[in-house]
Amino acid sequence: MSKLVLRNLSRRFGSFTAVDAIDLTLQEGEFVSLLGPSGCGKTTTLRMIAGFIPPTGGTIESDGVALSSPDAVTPPERRGMSMIFQSYAIWPNMTVAENVGFGLKLRKLPSEEVHRRTGEILEIVQMGHLAGRYPAELSGGQQQRVALARAIVVKPSVLLLDEPLSNLDANLREEMRFEIRRLHDEFRITTVYVTHDQAEAMVTSDRIAVMNAGKIEQVDAPFALYNRPRTRFVAGFIGRTNFLEARVHGGQLDLGGFALPAGVLNGHTPAAGQSVLLSVRPQSIALAREPGGDALSVPARIVEGAYLGEHWDYLVAPEGAGETKLRVTTLPSQRHQPGEQVWLRFDPDQMVPIA
Amino acid sequence: MTDTGRRLDRRGFVGLTAGGLLLPGLVRAQGIAPATEISAHERSLYDAAKKANESATWYVSHYTSETAEQIGRAFEATYPGIKANVVRTTAQVAYQRLTQDMRARVRNCDVFSSTDIGQYTTLKTDGQLEKYQPQNLRFLFETFQKASDPDHFYWVTSAGTVLINYNTRHVSAADAPKKWTDLLDPKWRNRIAVGHPSFSGYVGNWVVAMRLAYGWDFFKALEKNKPQIGRSINDTVTMLNSGERWVGAGPGATTQNSASKGNPLAIVYPEDGTLLMIATTGIMKSTRNPNAARLFVEFLMGKRTNEIHAANFTDTTRPDVPPYPGAKDLATVKLLRPTDAEIEKGIPEIRELWRDTFGV
Amino acid sequence: MLRRLSVIEPATLLWLLLVGALVVLVAWPVAELLVASFTAPRTGAWTLSNYAAAYGRARYVEALFNSLYLGAASAAICAVLAVPMAWACSRTDMPGRGFAWFTVLAAFIIPPYLGAVGWILLAGPNSGWINQAWVWLTGAEESLVNVYTFWGMAIVIALHSYPFIFIFTKSALDLVNSEMEDAANILGAGTWTTTLKITLPLVWPTILAGIILVFLETIALFGTPAIIGIPARINVVTTQLWQFFEHPVRAEVAAAYSMPLLLITAGLIGLQKLMLNRKGYVSQTGKGGERRMIKLGPWRWVLLAWCGFVCLLSVAAPMVALVQASFSRAWGRGFSLDNLTIKNYRYLLFEHDGAALAVVNTFVFSAAAATLAIFIALAIAYVVKRKLLPMGGALAFLCMAPFVIPGIVMAIGFYAAYAGPPLTLYGTAAMMILAFTARFLPIAYANGSAGVQMIHPEMEEAVRILGGGRLTAVKSVVIPLLKKALLGGWLLVFILATRELSAAIFLVGPETRTISVLLYDLSEEGNLEVLSALGGILLVITLVFVGTGMKLIGRDFMLRRGGE
Structure with missing residues (x-):
């Protein structure tokens, strides 16, 4: 069964149509990027998937269950997803370990398990030695790793990433691209990744959905997208031509x-x-x-x-x-x-x- | 001079002893708990009030908070089981609350005391007062009996005086003004303190009396001496104490109270008349506590209340209780007391005139 | 296989409850007042005659203008006092910045009413200490200063209002990036040019906001005009309002009389909003930058002297006068050993019937009102900033509305709404607490709103996507992050509530007397020695609270900063 289905999904803000009747289907374990210039509607789409924004048209389904429609929206906290934000949104009032363990605690897991899984995931993102630190004491890249760990540790049904690397410098950004892909290969979490950076999308994604002016222009694997662009926009946006x-x-x-x-x-x-x-x-x-x-x-x-x-x-x-x-x-x-x-x-x- | 000056009857000042005069007020109030004889009438009210589980809520503005509280406590001590809720605020607030209560049809207030006679005539006309003939009324000075409502809707329960007070550091007893018209002497320019008739009932009464006695020209002349205008009549005491002003038209009681602490103050009972200020009390119509309210009114006229008056530098209403230390025997003093009608009609007029003359 | 889902989050109920709270606190009393202003007192019929009565007479209109002049004058004086201090504390190496802070804090804690009494002792034209010293030193006939004048009153009011402008200006200046100044320096501008042309203009809207605040505070003030204005022969709105409550009471006229005040203040707040909405001002960005202390050289002593001068006027001098009175048997006798006593304090603490209760009441009411106001304001600010309910603007307006209503007018509305059935709150602590809460809701709201603005919404979204509801997000992220800001706001409201007189004096019941009401009563009774002692007690206890608060959150607690 398809993991996540966006069907004819639209979102209007006043007279402005941010997302215009898009269709997109993700298979279990698939990593799909929403790629496009700013204002193309990719972040709005992601936030509709998360449940922060209700659609004005169309539906979102997960595992065959409707999550969003113009009439009814399952709130974010009941979607079993997790998300990594552009600002990382690491809570400055909690230590690294508390940040990472927060979602587990919300799931009412026994504290030994919270402790164990937090420790494990921090090792995986190479942050185990900084578990007791506060976010203010971390570098940008380290905060990014905490955000990743926090999102993955709860084993979400869908992982959402909103331009997670845009605040990092160039070298770190390159490193983190591969880190994200590595983690995906390890955990196979169904992932939607929003970015305006084609290199990020190509490194990380199984498929890329190129968006422009609220519509999806083309969805394809990176190789096909580059070599067989179907629209002038895609050809021009992915690489130079x-x-x-x-x-x-x-x-x-x-x-x-x-x-x-x-x-x-x-x-x-x-x-x-x-x-x-x-x-x-x-x-x-x-x-x-x-x-x-x-x-x-x-x-x-x-x-x-x-x-x-x-x-x-x-x-x-x-x-x-x-x-x-x-x-x-x-x-x-x-x-x-x-x-x-x-x-x-x-x-x-x-x-x-x-x- | 109209016939507003009246003499208090001398009869009944017999209980006054030198010892009583000299005893410091607080000691007397607290040390000696005088046996209060409870009359049969009071007893029956008390029993009825107790039976109905009544309490008395008293809106009052003319006492200091402490005096009002002491009276409330003394009432509770005399009549155990009946609670007295003392709501002491400034006069405006008390009456405003009362009218708000009536509009909201809440009966918070059982007994209402104020120095503003106009409030009572209004309440009486509106049928908001309960008719009652207090039995203790007959123990008061005759003047006060006469000043009470002939239709038995409100009665005098307390009194005060407006007279000349002065700072003894700056003014010798010989130089002090002897009568009100002395205040017009240019030597008191920038030296006089008065209150404001829009903020103080005492001042309002005094202004009415002065106007009746000398016409408004008195105040036009007074303005030439640039008096300092406070709000309350008691502001004159503050002004004299500070030395900011030297003489004032002030309250007998507060001045003497302050002088008793050692402040350089003294009073003169003016030859042309000391203003007698009365405070009246009424029972609110359809009170939920009729027995307790009546009992409270009786208590306000009682000996115990008057002893508290004297201890707190408030004039007594009963001849059988000696006045506060330093007060003159009121029977030897010429008193001014405009009629209720004169006051009621006069106060709104003099407020306007005052504003015209003094600009505030 | 679409499943029907519920749209309503459980938290939505809570938001609706808050709207209810706002209605209770603000909308209902104000509505009562508005209705009253159009109602004939006896018949209850609809009428405009109250407005005709209130504004049909030149002397009533004159009082209104006096209030406006007074507000403008004391706001201007406040700016002169506060802006140099704020600049010195925020951006320079002036020594004694802690001392300047203490001055501001102390001036803020002292009830304006008490400060006015102190200044009467100091600057009474005949007996004021300053004038006595002047006459003694120079042998002059004429006195030097007279508190009983328009400017005397404006200055005395300003001396207890300038902390508002100081707080506003300093918090804005703290956000000005030094690079802005560096850029001017590099182009050849000196320190003074830079300050006057770059730094101060950047924070000008904030200074203006402070000025408007002081203006509004001044025209709503009752105590100081009552004791200084009347001897100065100046009638203002609040003293005129009081006179409407003289027999025959004309509450309806009073309501009508205060309505234009609401319009004026609403207009001013609109103006302020307009100014702050313009782009490019520092208060808008909210981002602090690098700050470098400006080296003042010898000028730092000049600024320190200015701070010392302000301290002398606003704190030291009136306090010395009050302390002297509080330890006197009879303050009219002046300094002498045999006049010294602690009897006034002993009397208040152990013998006075109501003082102990009033002290307890004051702090219980103030603490409860501060807590309530902070939480309601935070919640409303949250709802408005996160757009959780439609008509957020209206909610924000309701929160800010009490600001524009003179305390006594507000109290009338409160009494009309709550004293009687169905709530019958008269004489209860609840009544006082609700009134204080409503009165200082705007301050709490400004605080909460600035705080919420600083929290990135993604912080909460991160909680929600991990499975926490909105309330979990608020509890585990918003409140911990705003802890300091909230505590600061709490202290601010707490202090203001301990000073509150104009609403309290109307709503107070037998068991709910507060220190400020007792102070007023004592002044009416001419009992200055005890009054001063009570003021002393109030100050000592407030200082303990504030000191504790400052220990917890640092001395910058009054600054309008959100987050960390």
Whole structure:
């Protein structure tokens, strides 16, 4: 049975529609991210799942039981979920151990068990030695670990995370991504993770639901999402890309000044006269000093280049394409001067038509 | 001069002894618990009150809190089993509460005592008072018997005086004003203290009496001497004590009480008349405690209450109880006492006039 | 398979109960008053004649204007006294900051009424100590100061109201980040320019809030105008109101007379809200920053002298006068050994019929009212800030409304509503406690509201998602986090309640007399020696309470800070 089902879920605030009729189903043990820019409705969705906000339309079910509908809402405390907040919400009036044991005490477990499980989970998040500390004496990363431990120790039916890493610095953030995934692999708790950071979502998630303006644009595994984006928004939001407007003319794919054979697009060849939008990732285009000798090689000129250490980032203008410019990334060793003549080579497998 | 000045009957001041005069008040009040004879009438009221499990709630404003409490305690001691609830506040509050009670149809108050005669005429007209003829009324000075309501709705239970008080450090007995009109002498400019008729019944009565005697011109002339205006009549005592002012139109009782502690104060009974202030008491209509209320009224006129009066520097109403230390034999003093009608009509008028003349 | 679920949380009932409490405490008495102001006294018919009577006469209107002038004057004086002190205590290296604190605290604890008596002893035009010293020193004919003037009264009132502005200003200044000042310094502004152009403007709305508070306090004050204003020949609203209760009593006219006061104050509070809602002021951000003490150099002695001067005026001088009186047999005799006695204290503590009871009453009522007010206010603030009920704004307004009602007017409403059936609370401790609670609810609310604002809602959501209900969240997180702030607010209300006179004097019953009422009675009886001794007792006991509180939560307890 599906663990968590959002069906036609909507939330309006006055005349503003924050969440617009979304559908999403999570399987038991699945880790799904809600990814999108700020204001896309991802946090509202999460808070509806938690029960803090009632929906104005649609339902939320868990294990086949309705939790939220516009008429009735199970309060958060009766959902058996747990949540990690953007601010961590570690209670400053309790020690680390008291924070972590709080949920267990609410479940009226015997105190030995509370003690034992608190100790265990603190070891797992490597906080065992700080059990007696107060939150004010902890670093941001340590507070984050306490929040994780506090949320996991109660074995929630669903774990909700609301941008949990956004207050950490870059290195720590990277470390914690893997920590979260590790904990998920260990406990297999059904998880909904809200973030605006695609790298976080890709590292942690089984599937990612990309949200924009209150709607889910696409739900897919990270690999599929990156390589087969279905909408312009997803293609642009997940990684960087070049958008090319293509029109089919007499067996040629006219890209506005230069052309490729129409057959290159795997199975998606549009009908003659139709236009199609292609997403072409910068790293899927190769740069060469010599022509490639086939139809996929296109002459171009370097407009500018930036060295980013791990790669070069060039802006190139295909010849005869007017204003069209493409971003291309190359290995760090491949240096070109602005104005230099180069040949672009497209990889048809990585040219994705967008709906 | 109208015929408002009356003389207290000398008859009955026989019980006064020098010893009684000199005894410090508190000792006398606490040390000697005088045997109170309970009359047959009082006895029957007491029994009836006890039987009905009654208590008496007394709204009172003119005593000090302590005097009022002492009277309440003495009542309870005399009549064990009957509780006296003493509600002592300022006059405005007491009456305001009473009217609020009546509006809310609560009968909190059984016995109501105040110095404002106008309140009684209103209550009487509105049928809010219970008719009763206290048997102890006949033991009071005749003046007080006469000042009680002829229709038996309210009776005098306490009295006070307004006279000239002065600071003995700044003013010798020889220089002190001898009569009210002496206060108009320019030598008292910035030296006089008075109260305010809108805040004090004593002052109101005094102003009415002065107006009757000398016309409002008296106050216009007084204003030329820039008197200090307090609220209560007792504020004059404070002003004299501090030396802020030297002479005042003040209360006999509080002045003497303060002087007895060693403060540099003395009093003059003015040649043109000491104002006699009376406080009356009534029983509220349809009281739930009719017997206790009547018993309490009898007690207020009794010897024991008057002994408490004297001990606390309040004028006595019975000739058989000596006055407080330092007080003159009222029978030898010329007294001013406007009629009830004059007071009732006069007070609202003089409040307006006062405001016109003194600006406050 | 949708299952029907209940929408109502159990806690919702509690919130509704609170709304009930607010209605009981505020709405009902005020409604009684409003109705009374439109009711003909005898017939009970609807009428406007009470308003005509109240405002149809120039002298009544004049009293209203006097009150407004007085409020403005004493608020301005308060600002002059308090702002430099607050700045010195918050941002500079002035020595003796603890002493300045003590001054403010002491001035706050002293009932304004008692302070006024002290100043009469000091600055009476003929006999005041200051004037006697002046005449003795200079041989002058004319006295130097006269307390019985408009400005005398305004200053005396200000001397016991400035702590409000101090508290407001200091807590706002504590939140100004030093970087703001550094930024001005780096551009070449000196300390004074920075302070005047940057620091003070940042906290200006808060200072203004304090000024409005003092203004409102002043026009609602009864005791000081009664003993200074009348000899000064100045009638104000409260003394005029009192006169409406002279026979023939015109409570309806009094009710009508006080209605414009409600409008004025409601308008002022609206204005204040408007100012505080503007963005970019420090009070709005609520975030403390790095603070560096400004080095004042020799100027620190100037500021210290100013604090000393304020202490002298507001605490030392009136207290010395009162203490002298309290240990005198007859204070009119002045200093001398044979005039020295402890009899006044002995009399009050052991012989007086009502004093011991009044002392106990005062502290029991004040403590109960403070507790009640803090908890109701906290709960309402919580409901409003967390938007648990619709019409939160109306609830907040009800909480703030008592602020605008003069104590005596409030007391009339209370008496009308509760003295009789169905509750018949007259003469009970409950009546006094409820009245004190209602009267100081606004202070408690401001405190609670600031506190709740500081708690991130996620703190509570974390409790709820783990399985605790809202009440568990409040009990295990909100209250522990606000412990200090609540205790501070409690002390504040407690102190104010021990000073309360204007409502108490109307509601007091035989068994419920408080010290402030007894003080007033004693002054009416002209018994200054005992009055001073009672004031001394009140101060000593209050100081013990406050001292204990400060031990528990630090001396900054009065600052409006929430959370840790």
